[in-house]
Amino acid sequence: MDMATTLKLEIVTPDAKVFSDDVEMVTLPGVEGEMGIYPNHVPLMTQIAPGEIVARKNGQDIFLAIGDGFVEITGDHVAILSDMAIRAENIDEAKAEEARRRAEARLGEKLSDEEAAAVQAALAHSLAQLKVKRRGK
Amino acid sequence: MPSTRDIRRRIRSVKNTAQITKAMQMVAAAKMRKAQQAALAGRPYAQLMNQVLAEVTHHAADFTHPLLEVREVRKRAVILVSTDKGLCGSLNANLLREAGKFDRNTTVFITAGRKAAQFVARTRRQLAAEFTYKDAPMFAEARAISKFAQDMFIQGEVDHVDILYTNFISTLSQRPEVVPFLPVGEIKGVVAGVDGTGAEVELAGGTTEFQFEPSAAAVLGGLLPHYLNFKVYQILLEAKASEQSARMVAMKSATDNANQLIKDLTLEYNKMRQANITKELLEISSAAMAMG
Numbered sequence: 001m002d003m004a005t006t007l008k009l010e011i012v013t014p015d016a017k018v019f020s021d022d023v024e025m026v027t028l029p030g031v032e033g034e035m036g037i038y039p040n041h042v043p044l045m046t047q048i049a050p051g052e053i054v055a056r057k058n059g060q061d062i063f064l065a066i067g068d069g070f071v072e073i074t075g076d077h078v079a080i081l082s083d084m085a086i087r088a089e090n091i092d093e094a095k096a097e098e099a100r101r102r103a104e105a106r107l108g109e110k111l112s113d114e115e116a117a118a119v120q121a122a123l124a125h126s127l128a129q130l131k132v133k134r135r136g137k
Numbered sequence: 138m139p140s141t142r143d144i145r146r147r148i149r150s151v152k153n154t155a156q157i158t159k160a161m162q163m164v165a166a167a168k169m170r171k172a173q174q175a176a177l178a179g180r181p182y183a184q185l186m187n188q189v190l191a192e193v194t195h196h197a198a199d200f201t202h203p204l205l206e207v208r209e210v211r212k213r214a215v216i217l218v219s220t221d222k223g224l225c226g227s228l229n230a231n232l233l234r235e236a237g238k239f240d241r242n243t244t245v246f247i248t249a250g251r252k253a254a255q256f257v258a259r260t261r262r263q264l265a266a267e268f269t270y271k272d273a274p275m276f277a278e279a280r281a282i283s284k285f286a287q288d289m290f291i292q293g294e295v296d297h298v299d300i301l302y303t304n305f306i307s308t309l310s311q312r313p314e315v316v317p318f319l320p321v322g323e324i325k326g327v328v329a330g331v332d333g334t335g336a337e338v339e340l341a342g343g344t345t346e347f348q349f350e351p352s353a354a355a356v357l358g359g360l361l362p363h364y365l366n367f368k369v370y371q372i373l374l375e376a377k378a379s380e381q382s383a384r385m386v387a388m389k390s391a392t393d394n395a396n397q398l399i400k401d402l403t404l405e406y407n408k409m410r411q412a413n414i415t416k417e418l419l420e421i422s423s424a425a426m427a428m429g
Contacts, residue, residue, distance in 0.1 A: 014279075045347050045349050047356060074345060079188075081189065083366075
């Protein structure tokens with residue numbers, strides 16, 4: 001098999017294909033820690049946690065916020081499945097901040113387990129967005 | 138006997154109605170296309186999910202998970218997906234007739250859409266929760282419904298969950314359909330059939346030797362809720378496409394009826410006008426003759 005020099009990175013959510021491009025390297029928030037993926041990685045499937053994805057293309061870094069999800073990695077392909085994915089330039093910081101504040105306020109209330117889980121998930125999503133947006137500021 | 142003025146007034150009113158139904162028909166057509174597009178936009182997600190599912194189920198033999206647990210069915214829940222508004226032909230009537238077939242003592246309803254909630258209240262059935270979804274269904278709305286049903290199932294409040302919704306067969310044909318939701322039986326691919334294709338696809342995996350982190354079973358366990366959430370999302374989109382196409386067809390026939398009525402009334406109006414003119418002419422000429 002030819003050695004791949006780039007990775008085809010695809011990020012899909014239930015309502016859209018958010019990203020599809022050839023990149024040199026990807027950094028993912030795996031559930032067991034951050035993972036850097038280069039071409040010719042062994043085929044791997046794993047879960048990802050809400051956080052930040054960094055894709056390097058032509059030496060430039062592209063940032064995205066990502067929610068809970070899954071990733072399928074092959075030697076020349078990285079496919080990510082997630083409830084939420086949004087490119088840094090499309091993140092509305094004020095909206096994410098508002099969502100974070102709302103979620104944090106709700107955590108102070110008395111919640112059932114499932115409500116708490118939903119609020120935690122919403123909080124993780126907004127924190128992931130804020131982290132990506134505020135990088136380097 | 139109505140006067141010509143009455144008929145003219147009627148024609149005007151029917152014309153107004155026709156204009157409104159025509160507008161509703163156009164709006165429904167646009168919304169139906171939107172629901173179809175949303176379902177198509179989910180295709181890449183569906184494909185990837187099917188691929189990952191195929192791989193993990195291939196590698197996770199003897200997998201057990203609370204969502205897969207088959208129990209004796211003493212109590213069941215039905216997720217009933219209806220529309221919010223009427224004016225969509227017999228869609229809700231057909232759907233609710235199916236809903237009425239569930240045993241009222243052992244079935245609790247989880248409703249999505251106002252007509253479903255009204256049905257449960259009116260027929261005094263058991264309601265577990267009431268959800269809403271918008272004209273453009275959002276994934277978060279589907280996730281809330283799916284999560285609620287999963288929690289009920291895991292906590293043992295119900296032993297089986299079905300979804301009853303209106304399946305989109307074509308623009309002209311929609312049929313109520315019951316699909317099992319929990320326990321997850323055979324894991325099949327999910328794709329909304331809003332373009333007339335089948336809603337389920339076969340999974341084929343095992344061509345590449347994948348590693349799993351932490352394990353195939355853990356990945357599958359994490360993936361199951363996402364699979365179920367997505368299934369509900371696709372069903373909401375399909376129900377929405379059904380609703381809008383049913384409304385489009387209902388409004389088209391309403392418009393056609395109104396136009397036919399306008400034609401009939403216009404004919405009657407012309408006849409009556411003609412008769413009046415003839416009568417007046419007769420009166421004038423006979424008066425002239427009497428004078429002469």
